[in-house]
Amino acid sequence: MKYAYFPGCSLKGTGRSYEESLLPVMRILGIELEELRDWNCCGATAYMSVDETKACVLASRNLAIAEKTGHRALVTPCSACYLVLNKTQHYLKEVPAISNGVGKALGAVGLSCHGAMPVRHPLDILLNEVGLDAIKQKVTHPLTGVKIAPYYGCQIVRPYATFDNAYQPTTLDRLCEALGATVAHYPLKTRCCGGSLTGTMPEPGLHCAYQLLKEAVKRGADLLATVCPLCQFNLDGYHDQIAAKWEPVRLPTLYFTQLMGLAFGLAPTQLGLQRHLVPMKPLLPVTA
Amino acid sequence: MIEYTRVIKHETDRVPGFGAEVMRAPGCEKLASCIQCGTCSGVCPVSIYMDFTPRQIMALTRADFKDDVLRSRTIWLCVSCYACTTECPRKIRITDIIYELKQRAIQSGYYPEHFAVPVLAREFTDMARANGRITESLLVMRMYLKTNWLAALGMWRLGLKLMSTGRFSYTPEKIEGRAELEKMFAAIDTPIPDYSPSGAPGEETKGTQP
Amino acid sequence: MKDEPEIRIGFYVCHCGTNIAAMIDCQAVARYAAQLPFVAVSRDYKYMCSDPGQELIQRDIKEHALNRIVVASCSPLLHEHTFRNATEKGGLNPYFFHMVNLREHNSWVHSDGSKATAKAFAQIRAAIARVPHHKALEVLQVPIHPDVLVVGGGIAGIHAALTLANAGKKVYLVEREPTIGGHMAKFDKTFPTLDCAACILTPKMSQVKSHPKITLWSFSEVVKLDGYVGNYQITVKHKPRYVNEDLCVGCLECIPACVFKTPKFPDEFNQNLGKRKPVYIPFPQATPQVVLIDPEVCLNLKTGKCKQTCVEACGDRQAIDFDQRETFDDIKVGNVIVATGFKTFDAHRIPQYGYGAFPNVFTSLEVERMINTSGPTSGAIVGRDGKHPDTVGFILCVGSRDEKTNKWCSRTCCMHSMKLAQLIKEHCPRTEVYIFYMDIRAPGKGAEEFYDKSLRMGIRFIRGRVAEVTDWAVTPEEEGRLVVRCEDTMAGFVRRIPFDMIVLAIGKEPQADAQDVRRLFNMSCGTEGFFLERHPKLAPVSTFTDGIFIAGACQGPKDIPDTVAQAGAAAAEAMVLIDQGHIEIEPNTAHISEVDCSGCKSCLPLCPYTAIAFIETTKKASINAALCKGCGTCVAACPSGSITQNLFEDDEIFSEIAGVLAYE
Numbered sequence A: 001m002k003y004a005y006f007p008g009c010s011l012k013g014t015g016r017s018y019e020e021s022l023l024p025v026m027r028i029l030g031i032e033l034e035e036l037r038d039w040n041c042c043g044a045t046a047y048m049s050v051d052e053t054k055a056c057v058l059a060s061r062n063l064a065i066a067e068k069t070g071h072r073a074l075v076t077p078c079s080a081c082y083l084v085l086n087k088t089q090h091y092l093k094e095v096p097a098i099s100n101g102v103g104k105a106l107g108a109v110g111l112s113c114h115g116a117m118p119v120r121h122p123l124d125i126l127l128n129e130v131g132l133d134a135i136k137q138k139v140t141h142p143l144t145g146v147k148i149a150p151y152y153g154c155q156i157v158r159p160y161a162t163f164d165n166a167y168q169p170t171t172l173d174r175l176c177e178a179l180g181a182t183v184a185h186y187p188l189k190t191r192c193c194g195g196s197l198t199g200t201m202p203e204p205g206l207h208c209a210y211q212l213l214k215e216a217v218k219r220g221a222d223l224l225a226t227v228c229p230l231c232q233f234n235l236d237g238y239h240d241q242i243a244a245k246w247e248p249v250r251l252p253t254l255y256f257t258q259l260m261g262l263a264f265g266l267a268p269t270q271l272g273l274q275r276h277l278v279p280m281k282p283l284l285p286v287t288a
Numbered sequence B: 001m002i003e004y005t006r007v008i009k010h011e012t013d014r015v016p017g018f019g020a021e022v023m024r025a026p027g028c029e030k031l032a033s034c035i036q037c038g039t040c041s042g043v044c045p046v047s048i049y050m051d052f053t054p055r056q057i058m059a060l061t062r063a064d065f066k067d068d069v070l071r072s073r074t075i076w077l078c079v080s081c082y083a084c085t086t087e088c089p090r091k092i093r094i095t096d097i098i099y100e101l102k103q104r105a106i107q108s109g110y111y112p113e114h115f116a117v118p119v120l121a122r123e124f125t126d127m128a129r130a131n132g133r134i135t136e137s138l139l140v141m142r143m144y145l146k147t148n149w150l151a152a153l154g155m156w157r158l159g160l161k162l163m164s165t166g167r168f169s170y171t172p173e174k175i176e177g178r179a180e181l182e183k184m185f186a187a188i189d190t191p192i193p194d195y196s197p198s199g200a201p202g203e204e205t206k207g208t209q210p
Numbered sequence C: 001m002k003d004e005p006e007i008r009i010g011f012y013v014c015h016c017g018t019n020i021a022a023m024i025d026c027q028a029v030a031r032y033a034a035q036l037p038f039v040a041v042s043r044d045y046k047y048m049c050s051d052p053g054q055e056l057i058q059r060d061i062k063e064h065a066l067n068r069i070v071v072a073s074c075s076p077l078l079h080e081h082t083f084r085n086a087t088e089k090g091g092l093n094p095y096f097f098h099m100v101n102l103r104e105h106n107s108w109v110h111s112d113g114s115k116a117t118a119k120a121f122a123q124i125r126a127a128i129a130r131v132p133h134h135k136a137l138e139v140l141q142v143p144i145h146p147d148v149l150v151v152g153g154g155i156a157g158i159h160a161a162l163t164l165a166n167a168g169k170k171v172y173l174v175e176r177e178p179t180i181g182g183h184m185a186k187f188d189k190t191f192p193t194l195d196c197a198a199c200i201l202t203p204k205m206s207q208v209k210s211h212p213k214i215t216l217w218s219f220s221e222v223v224k225l226d227g228y229v230g231n232y233q234i235t236v237k238h239k240p241r242y243v244n245e246d247l248c249v250g251c252l253e254c255i256p257a258c259v260f261k262t263p264k265f266p267d268e269f270n271q272n273l274g275k276r277k278p279v280y281i282p283f284p285q286a287t288p289q290v291v292l293i294d295p296e297v298c299l300n301l302k303t304g305k306c307k308q309t310c311v312e313a314c315g316d317r318q319a320i321d322f323d324q325r326e327t328f329d330d331i332k333v334g335n336v337i338v339a340t341g342f343k344t345f346d347a348h349r350i351p352q353y354g355y356g357a358f359p360n361v362f363t364s365l366e367v368e369r370m371i372n373t374s375g376p377t378s379g380a381i382v383g384r385d386g387k388h389p390d391t392v393g394f395i396l397c398v399g400s401r402d403e404k405t406n407k408w409c410s411r412t413c414c415m416h417s418m419k420l421a422q423l424i425k426e427h428c429p430r431t432e433v434y435i436f437y438m439d440i441r442a443p444g445k446g447a448e449e450f451y452d453k454s455l456r457m458g459i460r461f462i463r464g465r466v467a468e469v470t471d472w473a474v475t476p477e478e479e480g481r482l483v484v485r486c487e488d489t490m491a492g493f494v495r496r497i498p499f500d501m502i503v504l505a506i507g508k509e510p511q512a513d514a515q516d517v518r519r520l521f522n523m524s525c526g527t528e529g530f531f532l533e534r535h536p537k538l539a540p541v542s543t544f545t546d547g548i549f550i551a552g553a554c555q556g557p558k559d560i561p562d563t564v565a566q567a568g569a570a571a572a573e574a575m576v577l578i579d580q581g582h583i584e585i586e587p588n589t590a591h592i593s594e595v596d597c598s599g600c601k602s603c604l605p606l607c608p609y610t611a612i613a614f615i616e617t618t619k620k621a622s623i624n625a626a627l628c629k630g631c632g633t634c635v636a637a638c639p640s641g642s643i644t645q646n647l648f649e650d651d652e653i654f655s656e657i658a659g660v661l662a663y664e
């Protein structure tokens, strides 16, 4: 199976290890992700606060390029990109003012966007196209004894919950179980990580991250599994500040793709695990 | 000494038509239906830090209290997590309404100087437009320089760690189609409409950095 | 007891699951009863009311030749009927049964088991001592007169009358105003569907007028009610309208002909917002279509000096009759439905809101008339200063939910204010309309949707009870306007908002004469003054007097759908009695021994049910068994001891007392 692939800016920067683990894992499962040619920034939440139409213009250039590939769907791993691309699809259908502006901008460079290409998250592809059985078959190093707090964050389930329940999502839980891990009951699965506030208004932003980590520690989790580069950064990068302000709640936060890679027998360095600020405890037999 | 502040709102404190204008923006149409149930404030992860709760922002927007709304800390605290939007019993897209309010606040300068959120948004849009991509490390540096470079110093440790783990990019990512992108934007560039309130943000707003 | 066969009592004590058995030792009770005089059988059983329990009684009657039955269980209110039936099925007269309440009177209210069991002994000893004195009694059957009187011609009365008449019953509809229709006739539209009130009401009004089974008496009142369920005698007074109803054809030619060239007297139907002449018809579709003359202002009736141009205009029809006097009609009916509606709260009672002081403060009912195209302003919203308001503020709960006036919620003010606000928005979309509320109460079908529609139309809702409406201006734009000061509790600050017009959503109260009507029809009122239903859930349209039913807003504030539902229910309840043809009356009534009665009349005024009459020919008092409720007041009061009451005869009561006291 082949999909168009939109990595988004973070996966080339702070979220590098996400891409480093995503691509090999997908390859093992027989999925090829073809990176969009000369893609640009999705627009993200920041652009939405300044000018909605222009944010949609940015997003739709990518959609237009994706449509040209003729692939069945565009896969994007970053939650913010996932939301913005989906939101743009909605706006193009529902809001004439925006779709007119976008049409004009794309038209100026000979592009067009029909809004017909589904934008999907790798988790969606894994659960609904590949299937848990196929994934289990590839597990060579089951994560037995590892207790995972599955953390979905906001934007893959809200506001467009297309492949999971917005209130009680289970896809990540089921994936972790398929890898042989134990899933902790984690009531904050969809609560916000602090988003970009951690940089702009640190106290409220870090408070969000702190609460997530604290609860995961309390639930006896060994690690948090995440699906988004910004969540990973917020939960991984600010332990010093959190400890200074509240209390130490050190816990590693891994991309679900890294967990898959470990279970598939890939080496930690092949999965970018060395890039994380809170290192994995050697308790995982596979990392030891 | 007790300091007394008198709070009473007269009709002159409203900007009639403001609420209706917001409600015309995409995604904001249903604001009229708000029943002030407070679910949005209850579910919001950062409402505890807000000066007005999301529910109050809905009430104030609908009632045309433009200055109070655009000056509030709330709109900048919103992390766009969409929890409120998912829960609202009237299917009001609160997050989108707050986006709309942010846009208006930015357009008419309703925020304190050196205030990080709008600065970040501005820097973000400039970088996205110029390069086609965002290089987070450089973006954050620029934000700190424009807002509070002292705070940037406090982050040196994090910066170092990012550098040592290879997550810090030193050169900006750029796309090939930059000219194409500029052409697209130029096609829809319009002069920013003037949303200045009756009383433009005065001294008092400058001082209240959240 | 001399000639009767030997007394053989069957005694049964019920465990009522554990309700009784957990506190009282039922087996001990059964053992105790077994050794009391005349007891032939004594048993305890888990559930006496169950089918096997009842069959036990029936079988024992046959097998043990029982002739008295005592069951010690729950309250007679619940199962006396059950056990009387069982006794009757066993072949005995049902009044040979007696019941002891071991549950409500004993197990439920005590906490010491041995004392409770001792008390049970005393209770059953009393019953077993009394029951040998019981006599066979017969249930009285009284025929039901098939005609029905409906009092009040609002939507409740109209609907009840039509329902009965369509079922073939003869109905008298008595309305005290010159036209039927009640409050609903004054409305422009009705929530939540906004269908035009007249379009749905007036067809029903004319059906009432033309229905062969309905006699409509408008401008009339019930002045007297005698009798009892199935047999009420009623006197109806017809007030003079100075127009012969049979001759008037409703051409209305007399009105322009009146010597008063322009209308100059307050028009009640339009809440005094318009003017009428001495000769008038309340509104174009008034039913009956008959004019009337107001004697207070008619020149001829006041001074006798008038050219009587109206009579001239009426011409050959000769319908105008200045000599008309009150007349009376006596009728007989079996059932009465009281549907006298409500009265609106007098807004003057809350002076802070400025009604009467500021010309542009209106009541919601006034605005109903105003917005009605056939109303005083032909549908235009205008202040008393003649200006069209740019801003209108509705204040809810005026005279409702306020311990200083009325505690209750008037149930339609949220909805009817939103209705009027929507209509104002529709008539003139630029008008800013505010609604000040404490809670929006929009229950019922389509109501929440109606609220949402109001919100979406841009009506501004402010949660906060208005403190005052003043003309105290503190800013230039408040100058010359009505300023509302209140807390906007949702925004979180106090606000001052100036308006051109204020509308007070006035609450609903009992009619001014509700107490008189209550007495006339032998009903009760709740503390707030609305008529009291027999049971708030299970008998909502019955009263404590059989054959008297209530429907609509006279029972409590409600909207039209609920009113109509109640009216239909009341009609159905009346039909139940009519179609039964007769009712059965409990034989626990009092009767007078003619020989002993001295004719002192002491009992007559005491009877709460006016069941005692004085027979002039014999000079003796006599009790109408159909009216007697068996309260026993007269029995105790009779100085000559000539009144006895079935089931409460002296020897029954004395042996019961002796029975209680016999147990140490």
Ligand SMILES: Cc1cc2nc3c(=O)[nH]c(=O)nc-3n(C[C@H](O)[C@H](O)[C@H](O)COP(=O)(O)OP(=O)(O)OC[C@H]3O[C@@H](n4cnc5c(N)ncnc54)[C@H](O)[C@@H]3O)c2cc1C
Pocket: C151, C152, C153, C154, C155, C156, C157, C174, C175, C176, C177, C180, C181, C182, C183, C184, C187, C189, C190, C191, C192, C220, C221, C222, C339, C340, C341, C342, C343, C344, C364, C365, C368, C412, C416, C419, C506, C511, C517, C551, C552, C553, C554, C558, C559, C560, C561, C563
């Ligand atoms: C401003 C306002 C707007 C409203 N709008 C709506 C609406 O849009 N939709 C809705 O569903 N409800 C509405 N309501 C409620 C509605 O008025 C009532 O539900 C309805 O009128 C009750 O009908 P009724 O027949 O019980 O009482 P009424 O309408 O009060 O009728 C009672 C009738 O009995 C007569 N009467 C009284 N005493 C006697 C007596 N002693 N002898 C003979 N006749 C007597 C009266 O003259 C009157 O004709 C509104 C109420 C108000 C105040």
Ligand code: SF4
Pocket: B033, B034, B035, B036, B037, B038, B039, B040, B041, B054, B055, B058, B087, B088, B089, B090, B091, B092, B094
């Ligand atoms: S949840 Fe929706 S209806 Fe409730 S207060 Fe918030 S915006 Fe209004």
Ligand code: SF4
Pocket: B040, B043, B044, B045, B046, B047, B054, B077, B078, B079, B080, B081, B082, B083, B084, B085, B094, B095, B098
């Ligand atoms: S989207 Fe914004 S306002 Fe809504 S819950 Fe999240 S942070 Fe709060």
